[in-house]
Structure formats: structure tokens, C-alpha cells
Amino acid sequence: MSDNNHLVKLKIHSFPNRDFTGAETVFTVPVNPESFTKNYKVDLDERRGHGNNGTDVRFKSTAPEELRLEFILDGTGTMEGYLDALKTVPVHDQLQSFLNCVYNMDGNIHRPRFLLIIWGSEIRFRCVLSNLDINHTLFTPEGNPLRVKLNATFLNYVARQERLAQDRQSSPDLTHYRKVVQGDRLDNLTNTIYNDPVYVMQVAKVNGLSTIRRVKAGTELYFPPFDQTEK
Known part of the structure; x- marks a missing residue:
């Protein structure tokens, strides 16, 4: 020292x-x-x-x-x-x-x-x-x-x-965007944003996805704020 x-x-x-x-x-x-x-x-x-x-x-x-x-x-x-x-x-x-x-x-x-x-x-x-x-x-x-x-x-x-301020930066109350990379799963991404994968169908819907199983790498996904009291 x-x-x-x-x-x-x-x-x-x-x-x-x-x-x-x-x-x-x-x-x-x-x-x-x-x-x-x-x-x-x-x-x-x-x-x-x-x-x-x-x-x-x-x-x-x-x-x-x-x-x-x-x-x-x-x-x-x-x-x-x-x-x-x-x-x-x-x-x-x-x-x-x-x-x-x-x-x-x-x-x-x-x-x-x-x-x-x-x-x-x-x-x-x-x-x-x-x-x-x-x-x-x-x-x-x-x-x-x-x-x-x-x-x-x-x-x-x-x-x-x-x-x-630190918590707010990653808050599920904010809008988030993520670009899908090879191996990403929609349920895992949803869980990362909202601390709960329950919103996976809503995320698929707002992004116009026909399936939640395979999302093409390079796709930019939109994660809107959801009312987590209404699951």
C-alpha cells in the first residue's frame, strides 16, 4: 500500500x-x-x-x-x-x-x-x-x-x-428494450425484467410474436411496464 x-x-x-x-x-x-x-x-x-x-x-x-x-x-x-x-x-x-x-x-x-x-x-x-x-x-x-x-x-x-436512484434504473415500472442473442429464452428475459416470468404471454403479445419458444436472434423486444398487482 x-x-x-x-x-x-x-x-x-x-x-x-x-x-x-x-x-x-x-x-x-x-x-x-x-x-x-x-x-x-x-x-x-x-x-x-x-x-x-x-x-x-x-x-x-x-x-x-x-x-x-x-x-x-x-x-x-x-x-x-x-x-x-x-x-x-x-x-x-x-x-x-x-x-x-x-x-x-x-x-x-x-x-x-x-x-x-x-x-x-x-x-x-x-x-x-x-x-x-x-x-x-x-x-x-x-x-x-x-x-x-x-x-x-x-x-x-x-x-x-x-x-x-440505483433501483429506479432497473425498475420493472420502466420501459425496457432488449436485443435477443443466441440462446435467449423469452421466459428468462421476462423474469429478468419483472422478477417473475408470469408476464411472458403479455410480452409476446405486445411484440407481435407468434410463439414464445423460439425468438430469432437479433430481434429487439419491447418490455412495457405492467401493474404487478394484477397478475
């Missing part, structure tokens, strides 16, 4: 507004994680009818992407590559700065802040904190913490207005 031999630190930017604007605070991770994990999950309906051996797995939704980071806050001043500005800062204070950035409630918005995590070319992640494990691993003789290991999970966050 370097640019022209300059070490780039992972940074967490926090904002009060859902669109990632407003008064910004930044937490710079003192020593970069050795690795990070991204998790993608597809939510499927796997219910089986009574007496059925197989399962007709149906797509329900995609769950928000997760990003998991593991890194260390150190108060010994001995770790190689540690952020110089924090080498003499007690680990308790470093931890408090991190919590203020990602976890503690912002009194102006009555919730934790919205986060943008940036590191190199692989991570630019808009999110909120969903889980945090804090493991104290090293102490002074008096019992004061000297090193803390953090395991943080962040959940992808998309502002409502942006999410609605």
Missing part, C-alpha cells in the same frame, strides 16, 4: 450527514492492517414444499457488503512503522479517538457517524460500524493497557436517495 515508496496509512473519515458531507473528522490507523476481508452475501429463499426432495432456490436480495479490519493500537512506542505522532500518546487516548470517530454517538444527529474508509486502490468503502471487538493484550505493572487489538466490521451504507 505505497505510492512511490511513500507509505500510505489507512484512514477512516467520519461525517454527520448520510450523503457523507458536513464537518469531517479523520482517524488514521497508526500501523496498517496486515490484511482485510470483504464479505458478500446473497439472501436466498430455500423453502421446500411438503413432500419435495429438491429445493427451488429463489433469489431474494443481496445483503450489504461487509469489510472486516484487524489492527493494533500500541502504547509502547516500539512498533516499527507506527505513526510517529501517536508513539507517545497513551493507548487509552488512541482508543478513545477511534471510538469518537466510528462508534460514539454524535449528539447532533443522535447516532454514530457515517464513515468513508480509504486505503490505497483497493478500499474506498462508504459504511457504518456494525461490530467492534477490543482485545487488551499488554499491560504495565499497574494494570494500564499498553496494546489493544481491534477487530472491526463495517457495513456498506448507501444513502436512501442514491439507493432509490
Whole structure:
């Protein structure tokens, strides 16, 4: 994670507004994680009818992407590559700065802040904190913490207005056009547009097709909006 031999630190930017604007605070991770994990999950309906051996797995939704980071806050001043500005800062204070950035409630918005995590070319992640494990691993003789290991999970966050705009682009309430390629089936195309193949006969009718079984490659099909409450 370097640019022209300059070490780039992972940074967490926090904002009060859902669109990632407003008064910004930044937490710079003192020593970069050795690795990070991204998790993608597809939510499927796997219910089986009574007496059925197989399962007709149906797509329900995609769950928000997760990003998991593991890194260390150190108060010994001995770790190689540690952020110089924090080498003499007690680990308790470093931890408090991190919590203020990602976890503690912002009194102006009555919730934790919205986060943008940036590191190199692989991570630019808009999110909120969903889980945090804090493991104290090293102490002074008096019992004061000297090193803390953090395991943080962040959940992808998309502002409502942006999410609605994205959904609208592929909405079955809009008119769609598709050019048939070899191997396309009308029922599959209909299911892709409307999330249900039940409209296949209506699509065939509005396109003047005499059959739904074979549609010539290169044919441009028109998929109008249908009232999905009237199937």
C-alpha cells in the first residue's frame, strides 16, 4: 500500500450527514492492517414444499457488503512503522479517538457517524460500524493497557436517495428494450425484467410474436411496464 515508496496509512473519515458531507473528522490507523476481508452475501429463499426432495432456490436480495479490519493500537512506542505522532500518546487516548470517530454517538444527529474508509486502490468503502471487538493484550505493572487489538466490521451504507436512484434504473415500472442473442429464452428475459416470468404471454403479445419458444436472434423486444398487482 505505497505510492512511490511513500507509505500510505489507512484512514477512516467520519461525517454527520448520510450523503457523507458536513464537518469531517479523520482517524488514521497508526500501523496498517496486515490484511482485510470483504464479505458478500446473497439472501436466498430455500423453502421446500411438503413432500419435495429438491429445493427451488429463489433469489431474494443481496445483503450489504461487509469489510472486516484487524489492527493494533500500541502504547509502547516500539512498533516499527507506527505513526510517529501517536508513539507517545497513551493507548487509552488512541482508543478513545477511534471510538469518537466510528462508534460514539454524535449528539447532533443522535447516532454514530457515517464513515468513508480509504486505503490505497483497493478500499474506498462508504459504511457504518456494525461490530467492534477490543482485545487488551499488554499491560504495565499497574494494570494500564499498553496494546489493544481491534477487530472491526463495517457495513456498506448507501444513502436512501442514491439507493432509490440505483433501483429506479432497473425498475420493472420502466420501459425496457432488449436485443435477443443466441440462446435467449423469452421466459428468462421476462423474469429478468419483472422478477417473475408470469408476464411472458403479455410480452409476446405486445411484440407481435407468434410463439414464445423460439425468438430469432437479433430481434429487439419491447418490455412495457405492467401493474404487478394484477397478475
